[in-house]
Amino acid sequence: MPPAAGPAGGTGAQYADRPWLDPDAAPFIRIQGVSKRFGAFTAVGSVDLDIYRGELFSLLGGSGCGKTTLLRMLAGFEIPSGGSITIDGADMTDVPAYRRPVNMMFQSYALFPHMNVESNVAYGLKRDGVAKAEIAKRVGDILEMVELRQFGKRKPHQLSGGQRQRVALARALVKQPKVLLLDEPLGALDKRLREQTQFELMKIQDQLGITFIVVTHDQEEAMTLSTRIAVMDAGNIIQVGEPSEVYERPKTRKIANFIGTINTFEGNIAAGGKGGWHLACPRVREPLRAPKDADIKDGQKALLAIRPEKITMSKSKPGDDKLQSLRGEVLELAYMGNLSIYRVRVDGGQVVQVTAPNLQRIDRNKIDWEDRVYLSWRPENSLILRD
């Protein structure tokens, strides 16, 4: 977990990599009360967001959550119905796309089919009236960086998907924009290429120091790439934070379910022994211990959640009585190679998902279908969620 706040009078240096923690840092991109309506439909509710220089920021959400509309407003393709957008201190709300210091990489790549790779990349520089020799040099350099130098004379349809993606990236980067917007940058690539390209993107972003804003529906992609993630739903941002924060401290059940998998127990809070709280869940026989830091009241309805990988499974009863432990029977198991996913029905009826790494090549004590097992976890690893 990141430190909650630095000591009073702390200098900016301690926040060098995480300017969002510094209360005095000036945001590079400031989105204030931005909304967008199409007729009666509200695509973006009212979004406030500060993004800092050099961030690789992800807008994450399902389809129709407004993430693409927000990105298009940053690019200048849509005019906000309300609110303002400031980039590097300049108000951009009403500036047309062709005058913004922002470039975009389209989901479809939008390469001009009638121009070859070099002309595609050079287009933006030509429109800016850059001298010919300079254009040739910069186009050459950027194509070198994306390893496409020898493909300069090819047309887009003569390239593979991965090569097209790199041309689109080069074209958007060659003008050295203050902000690069990426709409589902890896969406059209196959899995292996996607993983490889992810790291390339991060490397390039690090080299050039340009602020990246990525729109994606892929939570894994957002987790690996980003400095911070904004989770969007129905036109609003429901949580902003570093990947680990969004994963380990999701604010609502929706976010917890959207990013990874989580087991949830519904029930009522009651006082337990030693001043802690318990959750009485009708579908679990024993009361569940709530984490100590939870903000709850006696008798309140609540949702206790625990990630599958934070549960330990064993055939014998765990000795440590600080652990929350439950008994159950293995319903299903799925072998994934590096890990296995188990679905266990605990006494009382609730089904709990557990993932465990496959540590042994040949495990004689392997847990199998219909085995009786103990599930245990440290109460502080569980969460109380808002619905």
Place this chain on the structure above:
Amino acid sequence: MKKRSTFLFSALCFGMAFLYIPMVLLVVYSFNHSRLVPVWGGFSLRWYKSLFTSEEIWNSLLLSLQIAVVNATFATLLGTFAGLTIARFGRFRGRTLFTGMLSAPLVMPEVITGLSLLLLFITLNELLGWPSSRGMTTITIAHITFSLAYVAVIVQSRLSGMAQDLEEAAQDLGGKPLRVMFDITLPLLAPGMLAGWLLAFTLSLDDLVIASFVSGPGANTLPMLIYSRVRLGLRPDINALATIIIFTVAVGVALAGWLLLRQRKQRERDMRMASA
């Protein structure tokens, strides 16, 4: 291989016969020596000879071609603007009405179009003294008014199939809207515009009804000439003319098909090369 159905095969033969026997007859009789069309008088090229020496036919062919070229060019220009506006201008008041009105000439009976244009030209003549006489100019204007609608529809459908993100990408890279139109939209639209031009050209070359309404003395387009001659009785030299037209069209279509095929094969080769 599966045995082919006799029924389907005979249906195909019947259909083909239905389509092509009239044309074959026409071609055969164009080589008939006899002056009487239905009487076979032996093989001869005399009607082709008489065709090539007929000044009247050459004049009307030239007139038709002139009208067709001017018409196609103007209709493509105006139709492209109309199509662009409707596909890209966004929503404006009366857009649906305009879209509907633009395609109305496609379904309007030609007789009505011809009659209304004739009335317009007469009224204009009364009020402004122009056009003082009807002929090539009035036919051209009349043709532009209806072929424009065809071009607009073609351009519009090509634009709506063309992803708008190409234009957005160009704007994003710093192209002002007008610049983007010349750099991106029009080059990508060129095949559609060419198709529109060719369609307008053939529509004009083909038109008899509207031209008859708005033409004046001395201005006979080719279809008008053929029609007026046939009304006086079947003439073998017209068969010869028709044969030449059929062969020109057939060669044109075959050539276009071959070019398209070659282009597609090239594209497939490129794709294979790219993924290799």
